[in-house]
Amino acid sequence: MGIFITGTGLFTPDESISNEELVKSYNAYADLFNKQNKEAIEKGDAEELTYSSADFIKKASGIESRYVLSKKGILDPERMKPEFKKRKDSEISIQAEISVKAAKEALKNANIESDQVDGLICACSNLQRAYPAVSIEIQQELGIEGYAYDMNVACSSATFGIQNAVNDIRAGVAETLLVVNPEICTAHLNFKDRDGHFIFGDVCTAIVITKVNDGSKGTFEVLDTKLKTSFSNNIRNNFGFISKNEDLDLYSDDQLFKQEGRKVFKQVVPMVEELITNHLKGNNLQVDDVKRLWLHQANLSMNSLIAKRLLGRDPSEDEMPTVLDLYANTSSAGSIIAFHKYSKDFRKGDLGVICSFGAGYSAGSIIVQKT
Ligand code: COA
Numbered sequence: 001m002g003i004f005i006t007g008t009g010l011f012t013p014d015e016s017i018s019n020e021e022l023v024k025s026y027n028a029y030a031d032l033f034n035k036q037n038k039e040a041i042e043k044g045d046a047e048e049l050t051y052s053s054a055d056f057i058k059k060a061s062g063i064e065s066r067y068v069l070s071k072k073g074i075l076d077p078e079r080m081k082p083e084f085k086k087r088k089d090s091e092i093s094i095q096a097e098i099s100v101k102a103a104k105e106a107l108k109n110a111n112i113e114s115d116q117v118d119g120l121i122c123a124c125s126n127l128q129r130a131y132p133a134v135s136i137e138i139q140q141e142l143g144i145e146g147y148a149y150d151m152n153v154a155c156s157s158a159t160f161g162i163q164n165a166v167n168d169i170r171a172g173v174a175e176t177l178l179v180v181n182p183e184i185c186t187a188h189l190n191f192k193d194r195d196g197h198f199i200f201g202d203v204c205t206a207i208v209i210t211k212v213n214d215g216s217k218g219t220f221e222v223l224d225t226k227l228k229t230s231f232s233n234n235i236r237n238n239f240g241f242i243s244k245n246e247d248l249d250l251y252s253d254d255q256l257f258k259q260e261g262r263k264v265f266k267q268v269v270p271m272v273e274e275l276i277t278n279h280l281k282g283n284n285l286q287v288d289d290v291k292r293l294w295l296h297q298a299n300l301s302m303n304s305l306i307a308k309r310l311l312g313r314d315p316s317e318d319e320m321p322t323v324l325d326l327y328a329n330t331s332s333a334g335s336i337i338a339f340h341k342y343s344k345d346f347r348k349g350d351l352g353v354i355c356s357f358g359a360g361y362s363a364g365s366i367i368v369q370k371t
Contacts, residue, residue, distance in 0.1 A: 003166050004213045005220045005368060007110025008340040009206040011102040015071040016326075019054035019064055019198060026052040026197055028077035033192075049194065057198040062300025066201030066328035068186050069094070080191040082184075095128045096137040098204040099180040103142055106178065106206035111216050117208075118174035120148040123161030124181050125331040125359070126188050127152060130241060138180060146174065154235070155296055155358020156227070157181060157332035158205065162354075162366055163225040165209040176210035183331040188237055190256040199298075200257070201328035205336035213371060218344065220352075220368040226279040228363045230271065235259040235359035259359075265302050272357045273309045279365045285351065287311055292342065292352040297324040297334030332356055346370040 030049035040046035057063055068074060073083030084094060092100075099122065107114060120142070122135035127150050135148035153160040158181045165177040185200030213219055239255040248255065272295075280287060287310045295303045300322060307315035321342040323334065330337065335356050343352065350370045357363040 001170065001211055002213060003169050003209065003211055003222045004371065005207055005222060006112070006210055006213065006216050007106045007108070007208040007218060008336065009102040009105030009107070009109060010337055010340050011098045011105070011204040013067040013069050013202050015069075016065050016067045017071055017074065019057045021075060022198055023052045023054045023057070025075040025077055025080075026191070026194065029080055029192060030194075032077055052194045052197065061198065062322065062324050063198055063328045064325045066198075067203060067326075069098075069184060069202045070186070074186060074191055082186050084187075092141060093128055093134065093137060095122075095134050095182040095184060096141055098184075099134070099138045099182045099206065100141045102182075102204040102206035103138065103178055103180050106208050109218055110208035110210070111214065112176070112208065114142040114144050117142070117144045117146070117176050117178050119146040119168070120144055120178045120180065121161045121164055122148070122150045122180050122182065123153070123157035123164075123332060124183050125152060125154045125157060126184065126237075128184070134182070135180075142178075144178070153332075153362045154360055155298070155331045155334070156356040156360065156362035156364045158207070158336050159225070159332070159354060159356040159364025159366055160227060160362070162207060162209060162222070163227055163364065166222055166225055169209065169211050175212060176208065179207045179209060181205045181333045181336060183333045185329065185331050188239070188257045190253055190258070193253065193258075195261070196257065196259065199329050201330050203327060203330040203333045203337065205333040205340065207336060215371070219371045220343070220346070221371050223351075223367040223369050224279065224283050225367075226275060226282070226365045228271065228275045230361050232267065232361045234263045234267070235361075265299065268357050268361060268363070269302060269305050269309070271361060272306050272355060272363055275363050275365050276310055276353055276355055279353070279367060283367060285367070289351055290353055291346065291350045292318070293320050294335045294338040294342065294352060294354045295320060296356045296358060297322065297327065297338065298329045298358065300324055331358065
């Protein structure tokens with residue numbers, strides 16, 4: 001039985017922050033911190049903060065700007081975090097709101113109505129509450145019958161969600177599923193940490209997965225999916241429902257995203273190379289058969305190195321498109337944004353690989369073929 005991606009959708013926030021704007025606010029925060037902690041710094045009890053640099057950010061990561069849901073709060077040196085108004089329980093949550101926007105575009109591109117969808121998976125790095133599941137709220141907003149559930153595998157949530165959808169359809173429990181990835185990454189980013197304040201942006205992607213191929217223009221067949229996980233503490237966020245019972249400071253750095261970027265780079269590159277190589281081999285395919293790699297968007301040099309190790313030469317922009325420059329790291333949505341934006345030129349029979357990787361470690365590879 002063939003299973004197809006018939007449409008994708010992308011919600012991009014209206015506001016964006018350039019590296020220069022972000023660095024200016026970080027440096028103002030550093031000045032403020034150094035002034036407020038002058039005595040402690042002089043005594044050696046606190047460390048003086050040094051300036052961030054837009055040139056460093058571009059060179060180290062490939063990021064030039066990021067879309068965000070709350071620009072003002074992030075850039076305020078006295079606040080350094082997004083500002084979201086508390087919504088009433090009776091109001092739609094922000095994560096559901098952006099999911100509905102991306103989902104509507106995906107449905108439109110798939111040329112179907114929501115009553116043709118049997119269920120919804122909300123797969124992302126951070127869920128804004130424990131329950132009721134955000135996915136069920138989105139399901140209600142879209143008027144979808146059937147079932148919905150949330151899942152989190154950090155940066156690989158979207159590819160793991162795709163595999164779940166494919167398997168549900170294969171098992172006969174659904175014909176058509178929506179996978180949405182509302183990634184509000186700025187809410188868990190430590191904007192006071194010079195090493196990482198530039199990493200993330202906000203976005204939402206959506207994917208329609210179905211066994212009904214009506215021959216729509218943008219349809220891709222999912223040939224196979226392969227997932228890999230291997231435990232690592234090198235990317236971690238300790239915030240959770242136990243935190244307050246541990247009498248922790250819920251505003252401390254420990255309750256936000258943290259990583260050992262260099263170690264992640266070194267360890268994840270071979271993991272992804274091996275995953276894609278084995279996945280292609282298992283499907284009797286060579287890397288040369290693949291027209292494009294839609295890779296997770298965390299670091300440009302990392303993606304170039306993965307593609308280079310796979311291809312045995314430097315990849316072209318066409319073989320490995322980048323959205324990181326404008327979107328930054330958007331967790332699990334990154335490879336889906338790349339697929340959404342850079343798949344329209346595919347001709348019947350062309351092959352591509354959507355591949356995510358990140359915290360866990362977790363990695364997912366989806367081989368797709370244009371129908
Ligand atoms: N501005 C200026 N200098 C900075 C800086 C900033 N914002 N942040 C760090 N630096 C300095 C460091 O202090 C260090 O200085 P030193 O050499 O004097 O000690 C130097 O720049 C290099 O820092 P480092 O953290 O080693 O940079 P890096 O080259 O490893 O790049 C990342 C950092 C995060 C961009 C990179 O490691 C990365 O992207 N790794 C992969 C992460 C990943 O995929 N994560 C998945 C998350 S979902």
